[in-house]
Amino acid sequence: MKNELTYSAAYSKLQVLVEELEDGEIPLDKLSEKVKLANELILICETKLRKIETEIKELSEIRKQTKKK
Amino acid sequence: MPDYIKLSELVENIQEAIQNRFEGEVFWVSARAMNVKKYEINRRCYLTLEEYENGNKTVEIKSVFWSNYYGEIEKFEKQIKQPFSNGTEIICKVKVRFHKVYGLNIDVMQIDVAHTLGVLELERQRTLERLLKENPTTIQLFDGFYQTHNNRLALPLIIENIALITAPNSDGQRDFQQEIKRNKHQYNFEITEFLTTIQGDNAHVLILEQLKLIEKSKINFDAVAIVRGGGSLTDFKPFDDYELAKYVANFHIPIFTGIGHDRNQSIVDLMAREQKTPTKVASLFVDHNFEFENNLIELKTNFFDIIREKLLYARDNLNNANRIIKMASPQKILNRGFAIIIYKDKIITDPKDIKEASELQTLLKNETIHSIVTKKSRNEKRIDI
Numbered sequence: 001m002k003n004e005l006t007y008s009a010a011y012s013k014l015q016v017l018v019e020e021l022e023d024g025e026i027p028l029d030k031l032s033e034k035v036k037l038a039n040e041l042i043l044i045c046e047t048k049l050r051k052i053e054t055e056i057k058e059l060s061e062i063r064k065q066t067k068k069k
Numbered sequence: 070m071p072d073y074i075k076l077s078e079l080v081e082n083i084q085e086a087i088q089n090r091f092e093g094e095v096f097w098v099s100a101r102a103m104n105v106k107k108y109e110i111n112r113r114c115y116l117t118l119e120e121y122e123n124g125n126k127t128v129e130i131k132s133v134f135w136s137n138y139y140g141e142i143e144k145f146e147k148q149i150k151q152p153f154s155n156g157t158e159i160i161c162k163v164k165v166r167f168h169k170v171y172g173l174n175i176d177v178m179q180i181d182v183a184h185t186l187g188v189l190e191l192e193r194q195r196t197l198e199r200l201l202k203e204n205p206t207t208i209q210l211f212d213g214f215y216q217t218h219n220n221r222l223a224l225p226l227i228i229e230n231i232a233l234i235t236a237p238n239s240d241g242q243r244d245f246q247q248e249i250k251r252n253k254h255q256y257n258f259e260i261t262e263f264l265t266t267i268q269g270d271n272a273h274v275l276i277l278e279q280l281k282l283i284e285k286s287k288i289n290f291d292a293v294a295i296v297r298g299g300g301s302l303t304d305f306k307p308f309d310d311y312e313l314a315k316y317v318a319n320f321h322i323p324i325f326t327g328i329g330h331d332r333n334q335s336i337v338d339l340m341a342r343e344q345k346t347p348t349k350v351a352s353l354f355v356d357h358n359f360e361f362e363n364n365l366i367e368l369k370t371n372f373f374d375i376i377r378e379k380l381l382y383a384r385d386n387l388n389n390a391n392r393i394i395k396m397a398s399p400q401k402i403l404n405r406g407f408a409i410i411i412y413k414d415k416i417i418t419d420p421k422d423i424k425e426a427s428e429l430q431t432l433l434k435n436e437t438i439h440s441i442v443t444k445k446s447r448n449e450k451r452i453d454i
Binding site for chain 1: 384418
């Protein structure tokens with residue numbers, strides 16, 4: 001299910017988690033669970049961002065090649 | 070049998086009478102040159118000088134430029150930039166000659182070029198005035214510039230399909246095609262040629278026919294080029310024609326002229342977009358497309374710059390979050406020398422439940438310490454870790 005999250009949705013969830021962590025709002029016994037969730041979210045964001053970066057890079061390269069033709 | 074004399078006697082009498090009257094005299098006369106036959110090799114030009122009234126011929130007399138005066142024709146053509154041809158109105162210096170075989174003849178010795186120039190300029194002005202008067206919505210004069218429907222048409226972003234009106238195997242055709250083919254950006258143009266005579270008495274009609282063909286064509290042309298090389302004799306009379314100028318001014322595809330002359334602009338030039346030479350017309354098309362490509366490149370660069378910035382920002386944020394999360398993981402906390410205290414299988418954050426003799430487990434990096442509380446005391450001051 002989490003893989004279906006968009007980058008924006010995953011990132012906003014992550015942001016909430018980070019804010020909670022920074023504010024010390026998470027009880028220690030929930031910490032492992034939250035960190036695990038955060039890592040999952042980071043993985044989702046990371047995968048999606050890398051994919052977007054690669055796609056954009058490819059697109060800009062394609063434009064350069066067609067120009068050279 | 071009546072008294073008679075020989076024909077030669079009569080003709081000699083005529084000759085004598087004419088000689089007595091005209092010998093050594095020269096006259097300046099205004100006339101229209103017709104039946105012009107130039108023999109460049111013999112350097113002679115035969116013609117008739119004529120006069121008209123209400124369209125009817127009232128006078129005609131045989132005339133000739135002998136070889137010692139043939140230079141007058143060359144001078145005329147060079148200055149007027151038109152061929153000395155039928156219908157030219159001239160003022161010329163003449164003398165009368167009678168020849169027993171060839172009869173009465175007028176020898177032309179000089180042409181008043183300034184007069185013909187004036188007549189042409191007057192005609193040109195009249196045509197321009199008529200264009201303005203009869204086409205008030207499509208031809209206007211602003212600050213000395215003629216603005217027409219045609220030369221105000223917006224150019225398409227890219228000029229690709231070009232209709233080329235030119236003379237077959239002419240310098241203009243060659244120059245234009247060469248400049249297009251050798252363009253340094255290697256742009257491809259589709260050029261469709263509409264070949265016709267572009268000089269001479271009937272040229273304006275022929276050019277107009279080509280414009281009509283372009284209109285009927287299935288190809289959507291982006292621009293029309295009318296070009297011709299600048300030869301020694303650049304006749305722009307066809308390009309001063311009212312009907313052609315009017316058609317050009319109202320034409321729905323932008324027209325560019327490169328009809329190579331330097332003295333003056335033809336009226337068609339004024340109605341269209343003038344570039345002087347075929348090469349200049351071609352390079353304008355190339356430059357126009359280059360400008361578009363340049364804008365596109367700039368736009369693309371800006372576009373990808375913005376995207377890259379956005380991605381960098383996202384990447385930074387993600388890295389930050391990642392760092393914070395990593396710092397928060399219990400294992401990291403233990404690695405940094407902190408301990409977690411467990412009481413009754415729960416992590417203790419508030420020590421209020423812990424009393425003396427409570428059994429605690431202290432979780433460290435590699436080991437757990439089991440202990441019993443012997444004393445509880447409040448911290449003197451807040452410990453900043």
